[in-house]
Amino acid sequence: MYDIIIVGAGVNGCFIARTLAKYKLNILVIEKESDVGDGTSAANSAIVHSGYDPHTGTLKAELNVLGNKMYPEICKELDVSFKMNGSLTISTNEEEDKKLDELLALGKANGAEVRIVDRDELLKMEPFVTKKALRALYAPTAGIINPFELCVALMENAMDNGVSLHLNEKVLKVEKKDDFIVKTDKGEYSAKVVINCAGLYGDDVSNSLLDEKIKLVPRKGEYYLLDHFNEPYVTHTLFSVPSSKGKGVLVAPTTSGNYLVGPSSNFIDDKDDVSTNNEILTDVVKEAYRIVDNIPMQYVITEFAGLRAYHESNDFVINEKLKGFINVIGMQSPGLASAPATASKVASMVARDIELVEREDYNPIRRPYIRLKYKSNEEKNKMIKENPLFGKIICRCEEVSEGEIIDAIHRNCGATTVKGLKKRLRTGFGKCQGGFCQSLILKILARELNKDMKDITLKGEASYILLKETKGE
């Protein structure tokens, strides 16, 4: 019997788990994928929006502005890469320029910090913006974050404080008896409160219990990811103004020094379809050229697509239609930026259902990941003397040692797959995309998890990498 079961370990499930871990509760998180934050949370713009563009009065507007303010401290506690780099929404013609004033008014009404910068100031702030730029809406509190690290860190910290996590387990339905019964493909659990953070499948989970049916539609966004490179490039998050010409895209740095160009936005049918499409990506680049004059496409290392769960209200759906069953769905953009505030809101809803008593031993601090790359030569040397495996570089594109990899495996919410390690440490994220290091990584994962190399997968389930052993047969 659990006090709380959270369905889904995306950024919202993870945030809620970590927020509720403060209290004396028995919490289980159930996730169908092989890792936390593998769905929408793994493939997005990685932006902590300031909150200037949702319509005033919506949950999106309220939670975005609040969430934005909460991030700096949380990222410090959890050692998650976060940078308040500021966003610039750029107008390049009269129509867009008019829209900029509307956005300014909206931002002020939402309580977001915004101001207009003229062309001269804009070009000084961001020399890589298009020379056609007229003005921009500047949101200094907008930030960039590493969403992979965020989900992992939240869940690790939640688990450090007693939360249980079941991966590779799919919730099939929720029933209401005296308590709630959560049925999965592996078993049955009862709980006093169920929180539905099942992302794109949140409608299925909700519909399995409630009479009032809802529908979530996947909306796909496709991106190009550029490698880090030595020449200077954009430092702010640059948005184009949504206009009759297009819905707007961004060109933005990431916390790891890469750059994102995207996304597209298209409704699709298949909730698992994260395939990319050439024509769409070509349009994305065309869109992006509205706000910059140069996109160094020679540095593209990969393209990817992510899905957002769209609800017809075009707002977040956070409700408790049946006491003890809380929906947190339709969390499309700015879902990431809003997530800390969403979790607080959900915690206050839970407090009406069960008594929340704070734990005396709650620890909000997560032990930082070991990253030698960012340490001084003396520190590196000292750490290698203590553990020689810190000196053995496995991923040379991103400079990751065997010691760091082992640490990322043997933690709460540790890595179990190739993609899991990539998300945590960036192994295989660089120029060679794992060409040099993947075999070494498979070997380390197999050894540390006490498995055969062929049982180590890319991202769980049937995503095997090696078919069979040839030697000795």
Place this chain on the structure above:
Amino acid sequence: MEKNYEALYDIVVIGGGSAGLAAAISSYDSGIKNVLLLEKEAYLGGILNQCVHNGFGLHTFKEELTGPEYAERFIDELKKRDIEVRLEATVLEITKDKEIEYSDTLGYHKIKAKAIICACGCSERTRGQIRTPGDRCSGVMTAGLAQRYLNVEGYLVGKKVFILGSGDIGLIMARRMTLEGAKVLGVAELMPYSNGLNRNIVQCLNDFNIPLYLSHTVKRIIGKNRLEKIVICEVDDKLNFVPRTDKEFEVDTLLLSVGLIPYNPLLEKIGVAMHPKTRGPLVDSDYQTSIPGIFACGNGLHVHDLVDFVTNESKKVGECAAKYVLENGFDASKVLTVTPLNGIGYILPGKVYLKDEGTIKFNFRVNKPFKDVSIIAKLNGEEIKRTKKPYLLPAEMVEYILDMKLLKEGELTLEVSND
């Protein structure tokens, strides 16, 4: 000046593959007794270790060796000399002053060299770089990685295979995987001609009845978890998909053999001038990069067809670096720049320091296949040499030798002419 490094070497060679081994040996033999070789893996030989097929060394040893055998010959030679070797030692930084930071299981080290030879090899072009659309499933990997899994780790990556790109590693893997019991359904090549050596087309595809689809590419990758299917289609002369030419293949593996790119983050980080075509550093006739005393050779400089060519070049680079150390630099008073014109994709070196005698060897690749043509060399606009060639292929590097006596300061151009 305060000495803030552990040790000073005359020459530090980065990379212990075929290039680094040859360069270290030849710099030692050229009179440098203080040579350090740094290798990131636990063993020397580099990529040769996973190339278990034979065909290596025909030029160097007049016999056919496997990759590991070829490497062994050089490792044995290296061991006969007093050359210091560090294994599992990854270089993380070099500076313009030729300081080197590397990491190994003993610590984080900072050393200094009078000359550095970068022999860091190349990486394979990836799916991201050729932007193949579709799902992000497992079962799509570079041919070299599949080769490592098979030949070093002893694992087969799949049983129904398609190969994109007719690069040599892909062709070799088509045969290798067939011999291991996998079914290779075909090879698609974007260009209207193969990018691999002719002998590999014959011995690896034709001998096993594996079809080669020229002017074809992979249009879509399908598979939720593991690869399930690919769609290939024809491309026109502008490399655009031709409608209604789709062919589907149910495969669990797609190997990419779509080119190799010199791997030089160390050089790029310190602003060494790079060659837009080779993607390796620009070098002069002494194989020196734009930073004095930093040299490059092997597939880290430009991608070679045969390891024998890597060995030859690297031997020469070892000698140049030794000369640089012993003579405190080069005579750079008379300079000739070299420009590729019609038909030539790239030419190395791009800058020649003229000497009074001897010859200078250029390497170039054509940018498309040619038949019955001449190569014309012009010095400051005037033809100085014309060489007939029955055929020229992009997959085969051309060695082109000119007598120093023919050359003087100015610009040398090379072009292909249909006569």
